[in-house]
Amino acid sequence: MESNIIEQETVDTASPMSAEAVAAPAGTAKKPNKSLSHALQRQENLIGWLYISPMVIGILVFTAIPLVMSIMAMFYQWDGLHSLFESKPVGFQWFQSIFGGLDSASYWRSFGNTLIFAVQLPVCLIVGFFLAVAMNRDMKGVQAFRVIYYLPGVMSVVAVSIVWQNLFTYGGTIDQIYQKLGGGESLLLLSSRGGIAFTVNLLLVWKGVGYTTLMFIAGLQSVSPDQIEAAKIDGANSWTILMKITLPALYPTIFYLFVTGLMGSLQMFNEPYILLGDGNPDGMTTVGFVYYFFGQKNLGLASVGAWVLAFFIFIITAVQMFVDKRKREAE
Numbered sequence: 001m002e003s004n005i006i007e008q009e010t011v012d013t014a015s016p017m018s019a020e021a022v023a024a025p026a027g028t029a030k031k032p033n034k035s036l037s038h039a040l041q042r043q044e045n046l047i048g049w050l051y052i053s054p055m056v057i058g059i060l061v062f063t064a065i066p067l068v069m070s071i072m073a074m075f076y077q078w079d080g081l082h083s084l085f086e087s088k089p090v091g092f093q094w095f096q097s098i099f100g101g102l103d104s105a106s107y108w109r110s111f112g113n114t115l116i117f118a119v120q121l122p123v124c125l126i127v128g129f130f131l132a133v134a135m136n137r138d139m140k141g142v143q144a145f146r147v148i149y150y151l152p153g154v155m156s157v158v159a160v161s162i163v164w165q166n167l168f169t170y171g172g173t174i175d176q177i178y179q180k181l182g183g184g185e186s187l188l189l190l191s192s193r194g195g196i197a198f199t200v201n202l203l204l205v206w207k208g209v210g211y212t213t214l215m216f217i218a219g220l221q222s223v224s225p226d227q228i229e230a231a232k233i234d235g236a237n238s239w240t241i242l243m244k245i246t247l248p249a250l251y252p253t254i255f256y257l258f259v260t261g262l263m264g265s266l267q268m269f270n271e272p273y274i275l276l277g278d279g280n281p282d283g284m285t286t287v288g289f290v291y292y293f294f295g296q297k298n299l300g301l302a303s304v305g306a307w308v309l310a311f312f313i314f315i316i317t318a319v320q321m322f323v324d325k326r327k328r329e330a331e
Helices: 002-029 034-073 093-098 104-117 120-135 142-154 157-168 173-180 193-220 225-233 238-249 251-266 270-276 286-295 299-330
Strands: none
Touching: 034 299, 093 104, 093 299, 104 193, 104 251, 104 286, 104 299, 120 142, 120 193, 120 251, 142 193, 157 173, 157 193, 157 270, 193 251, 193 270, 225 238, 238 251, 251 299, 270 286, 286 299
16 A cells, blocks of 8 residues: 555656656747748749749840940940940930931931821720720620721731732832722822821721720720619710710720820831831831941941930820829829
């Protein structure tokens, strides 16, 4: 009996100690291993950088470095064949040439051509909007019409421009039809500044109206049918609904299309160049001016022309963003 009591006391006394002994290692195991956590974080960062490294390298090689070299080239007589630092420094000579010098008339004429070719943007927006309203309804064959209008937008710019060149050139299809209808002299659409402006704008509207229409159709899906139904009950006609409900709801779409469309129009090059060739003063755009002098190995003058255009686009875009911000704040 006495030995049993002594053994029981020994067990009771030892059990708390053994519990602490067991609990201590368990508590120690739950503490986070900071070195392991840091190693895993470094590994994740490394994997992330590896994934984005192609894009980072591409931006550095094809965007950042050329931009810096373009800024430096504005102050050198650089032909692009030799090292930039082996070229002769010319100070602000190329700026003077653009702003009142030998190449001033050519550059600002090309700048004016670019603005003339941008006339297609509001026309494209208006035509695309009314086509979207017409096709935003449940009628037979509407999907086929959407595809047909969008097809020119996915066609090759080179192929389309060559086809239009054959249509509108002297003695081309349009000219022949005009003469057979008793028009008399040839139209000479690609031989005068007005004819070139008309042909290029018509081509751009035909090619871009499909994309604009689809964007407007997508925007029209956000217009509340309940608002339209309530307006009809209140006696509003179709024109009132269009101006008071539909257009305000489409403002984000219109703003996006106008900003991106204007930026694209001011950087236009392919269509006029393919239609008219290199060096035509009536069809040369600002980017065409840059391309021409780049081909003439005058990278300094080409860089100044490009940066003047970039600064103009920046100002126009900043004004648009400011107006949009003020409008949203007013609401």
